[in-house]
Amino acid sequence: EAQVTQNPRYLITVTGKKLTVTCSQNMNHEYMSWYRQDPGLGLRQIYYSMNVEVTDKGDVPEGYKVSRKEKRNFPLILESPSPNQTSLYFCASSLSTGSEDIQYFGAGTRLSVL
Amino acid sequence: GEDVEQSLFLSVREGDSSVINCTYTDSSSTYLYWYKQEPGAGLQLLTYIFSNMDMKQDQRLTVLLNKKDKHLSLRIADTQTGDSAIYFCAETSSSGTYKYIFGTGTRLKVLA
Numbered sequence: 280e281a282q283v284t285q286n287p288r289y290l291i292t293v294t295g296k297k298l299t300v301t302c303s304q305n306m307n308h309e310y311m312s313w314y315r316q317d318p319g320l321g322l323r324q325i326y327y328s329m330n331v332e333v334t335d336k337g338d339v340p341e342g343y344k345v346s347r348k349e350k351r352n353f354p355l356i357l358e359s360p361s362p363n364q365t366s367l368y369f370c371a372s373s374l375s376t377g378s379e380d381i382q383y384f385g386a387g388t389r390l391s392v393l
Numbered sequence: 394g395e396d397v398e399q400s401l402f403l404s405v406r407e408g409d410s411s412v413i414n415c416t417y418t419d420s421s422s423t424y425l426y427w428y429k430q431e432p433g434a435g436l437q438l439l440t441y442i443f444s445n446m447d448m449k450q451d452q453r454l455t456v457l458l459n460k461k462d463k464h465l466s467l468r469i470a471d472t473q474t475g476d477s478a479i480y481f482c483a484e485t486s487s488s489g490t491y492k493y494i495f496g497t498g499t500r501l502k503v504l505a
Contacts, residue, residue, distance in 0.1 A: 283435075310491070319497060321481060324492055324493055327491065327492065338492070371436075384435030384436040384437070386435050
């Protein structure tokens, strides 16, 4: 089954404690992306990756890092989380960046930073 | 920077048509999308339209694009309770950045 898998689904942590949210897709997609969803703000793109070892900043990259060492995985790293990073995070992937290349979304990771 | 705006809420009666509106600012927008998010789930692509099209119909869904006014709408005919969800419009451009810009989302509530 084609899917984008995020882990964990829920995470509560404390300020400053490094964490990683994993994202994996099994569709051999080139394009992967991370978003955060906040009430009244919709989805905002954090980082995206066009292919292995190719990453670029979205609209809200501050406080986040990503890596794309292999095609299927695109982890999101928070080196020193802060309470304003409390949010619902989504990973997405698509075959490439053409209009007909549907973005498939993971189920989301709800992060609370205390 | 680019911006995409939507109204936050819409309430309709079952069987009526719903129209969800979206405005965007990026004149280089090439592709515009409508996504649906059901409670506790990720986003699901409903439909998309190229910027050189005015209209696209897909079963109960009709997308209208007014490129001059940078206005996009999604009409859902014969709205059902299962259509209750948050609807996001999104745009991306061919300007080389391959960023996706999403709107704030419109929460559609369908009353039985």
